[in-house]
Amino acid sequence: MNPETVELNLIGTIRTPHITADNIPVQPVGSSDEGIAELYPQFAEGLVDVDGFSHVMLLFHLHEMKKDYKLTITPFMDKQEHGVFATRSPARPAAIGLSTVKVKRIEGNRLYFEGADMLDGSPLIDIKPFFRNVDNRPEAVSGWLENKEADIASKHRSDDRFMERKAIHKMD
Amino acid sequence: MNPETVELNLIGTIRTPHITADNIPVQPVGSSDEGIAELYPQFAEGLVDVDGFSHVMLLFHLHEMKKDYKLTITPFMDKQEHGVFATRSPARPAAIGLSTVKVKRIEGNRLYFEGADMLDGSPLIDIKPFFRNVDNRPEAVSGWLENKEADIASKHRSDDRFMERKAIHKMD
Numbered sequence: 002m003n004p005e006t007v008e009l010n011l012i013g014t015i016r017t018p019h020i021t022a023d024n025i026p027v028q029p030v031g032s033s034d035e036g037i038a039e040l041y042p043q044f045a046e047g048l049v050d051v052d053g054f055s056h057v058m059l060l061f062h063l064h065e066m067k068k069d070y071k072l073t074i075t076p077f078m079d080k081q082e083h084g085v086f087a088t089r090s091p092a093r094p095a096a097i098g099l100s101t102v103k104v105k106r107i108e109g110n111r112l113y114f115e116g117a118d119m120l121d122g123s124p125l126i127d128i129k130p131f132f133r134n135v136d137n138r139p140e141a142v143s144g145w146l147e148n149k150e151a152d153i154a155s156k157h158r159s160d161d162r163f164m165e166r167k168a169i170h171k172m173d
Numbered sequence: 174m175n176p177e178t179v180e181l182n183l184i185g186t187i188r189t190p191h192i193t194a195d196n197i198p199v200q201p202v203g204s205s206d207e208g209i210a211e212l213y214p215q216f217a218e219g220l221v222d223v224d225g226f227s228h229v230m231l232l233f234h235l236h237e238m239k240k241d242y243k244l245t246i247t248p249f250m251d252k253q254e255h256g257v258f259a260t261r262s263p264a265r266p267a268a269i270g271l272s273t274v275k276v277k278r279i280e281g282n283r284l285y286f287e288g289a290d291m292l293d294g295s296p297l298i299d300i301k302p303f304f305r306n307v308d309n310r311p312e313a314v315s316g317w318l319e320n321k322e323a324d325i326a327s328k329h330r331s332d333d334r335f336m337e338r339k340a341i342h343k344m345d
């Protein structure tokens with residue numbers, strides 16, 4: 002029953018203020034926290050012209066997640082269970098995160114950004130520029146989240162329910 | 174100089190009408206082609222409530238891409254070179270594709286969708302629901318693409334420049 006797997010290159014590491022898994026903004030739209038996508042030096046050339054874009058999508062490995070994901074889960078933003086693919090829960094079969102963040106500047110192999118909602122040290126898989134006319138779906142209907150979306154920016158932050166290692170202050 | 178890698182679970186396979194790499198829509202927003210995200214049966218339960226969302230983001234392995242990516246490339250939609258992370262070129266260090274598609278319906282372990290811009294047989298890594306108030310950036314500035322975005326839906330389709338195997342009719 003073990004699924005097939007794929008091996009992907011990593012291109013660097015993400016630096017953020019979030020060194021424990023609780024109280025992280027659950028989506029970057031609710032975060033003004035700054036982060037740095039630090040590429041391995043050999044990939045720095047790939048950043049040319051990225052700073053012409055106001056936003057990029059960061060794909061990263063959810064490296065601290067539990068291995069024993071469930072297929073139906075109760076996400077941070079609801080009290081009811083949903084299929085994991087109807088949620089953005091970090092506890093998913095393929096431990097990959099996606100965050101759209103605001104580009105601040107590039108310095109060498111470092112992309113400085115605003116909207117850090119991932120753990121410090123998250124391995125970086127890819128950076129994709131956000132294309133305004135391609136990536137927006139202004140008319141999108143958001144299922145179970147439809148009446149909850151307004152809450153996201155203001156209220157919701159994570160706890161450590163899905164994490165392999167619990168937050169440090171809870172282990173004290 | 175070999176980068177580190179990460180191993181991710183695959184959750185299924187994407188079926189599309191695109192069996193060769195040329196003449197595929199370069200972005201799903203320009204495609205009404207239908208596709209099927211066919212999950213391995215053990216993951217079917219994770220699809221519960223996905224059909225409440227009008228759109229999902231599919232993450233998939235660009236399994237037919239050349240291994241010898243370049244860090245600056247000329248994308249389909251421009252005549253000038255850019256850093257690969259300022260493009261959505263499929264020839265990237267981590268061979269991962271991202272397409273936002275329209276949900277049609279779910280049948281068992283199959284998610285039927287509109288907006289197929291990937292090759293038939295693409296290994297499926299993840300399905301993430303599109304959250305209207307989280308994933309839209311209506312004000313985004315699109316760098317080198319800024320004056321070209323209107324063209325995407327109407328004109329641009331791929332060729333096989335980045336592919337390991339050339340299109341079948343060209344090998345005839």
